[in-house]
Amino acid sequence: xIAETENLQVHDLVEIEPDSLAPSDESAPVWVRDALxxxxxxxVRRAHALDGLIPVGIRGTRRYERWGTDCLKEGxxxxxxxxxxxxxxxxxTPIPRxxxxxxxxxxxxxxxxxxxxWGPFGSAAFELxxxxxxxxxxxxxxxxxRVPEPMSRHQAQxxxxxxxxxxxxxxxxxxxxxxxxxxxxxxxxxSSRILLRHKDGSRLEQxxxxxxxxxxNVETMHP
Numbered sequence: 084x085i086a087e088t089e090n091l092q093v094h095d096l097v098e099i100e101p102d103s104l105a106p107s108d109e110s111a112p113v114w115v116r117d118a119l120x121x122x123x124x125x126x127v128r129r130a131h132a133l134d135g136l137i138p139v140g141i142r143g144t145r146r147y148e149r150w151g152t153d154c155l156k157e158g159x160x161x162x163x164x165x166x167x168x169x170x171x172x173x174x175x176t177p178i179p180r181x182x183x184x185x186x187x188x189x190x191x192x193x194x195x196x197x198x199x200x201w202g203p204f205g206s207a208a209f210e211l212x213x214x215x216x217x218x219x220x221x222x223x224x225x226x227x228x229r230v231p232e233p234m235s236r237h238q239a240q241x242x243x244x245x246x247x248x249x250x251x252x253x254x255x256x257x258x259x260x261x262x263x264x265x266x267x268x269x270x271x272x273x274s275s276r277i278l279l280r281h282k283d284g285s286r287l288e289q290x291x292x293x294x295x296x297x298x299x300n301v302e303t304m305h306p
Contacts, residue, residue, distance in 0.1 A: 088162070094204035094227050095126070096164075097154075097162050098159070098163075100123070100155075103157070103159070104152055112143075115141050118142065122215050125142075126139060126209070128151055130282055136155060136156065137156055139153065142217075165204050165227055166200055167202070169201065172188075172211055181222060183224040183250075185250035186251040186252075199228060200228065201227065204226070207224055224252065225256075226253055226255045227257075227263070228255060228266065230258070231259060236270060240270040243255070254267075257269065262279045262280055264277050264280065264291050276288060277290075277291045
């Protein structure tokens, strides 16, 4: 079954046909074919998409085995978002296996009742989506929070404080729909410029919300 791909976003995980990588990509490392044969999943990466293609990242069994490429849209069988993985995690009963998954469990409790669109990505998300045990005792917990409207530094500081003291370090990205940036960096009162991650690269800006013509606080995000 081919999945609907029009609303794909960075950090989404996609199950793909193993032979659906872009035909023009002949420089893939030798481990890529074996990785997709055993676990045909990839993460949507932050890059411009060409017609008929989706930019994805492939992961192997070793930490250094990461490969950025494109796959054919028609080769995507299933799409799993960070938010849907969070829902799946909330409804599950198994005891978390590693500190990163324990930290996710802690955050579910801390953020309960708050109007936030958030979820895991990275190794924790990959493990939840595929069942492959890829998180380790040293894994960080990668999280994204979707914030389409401007939020104040004070709000960022309150949210960042909730990610402290967990079983594992939480690395949180704020995703605006146009770019992403570090919640910790924005919450830091001494940060004069913030690194914004765009599809066409990264750049430093003093105000990450300068692109919004009408900045409004996100009152529903108050912890």
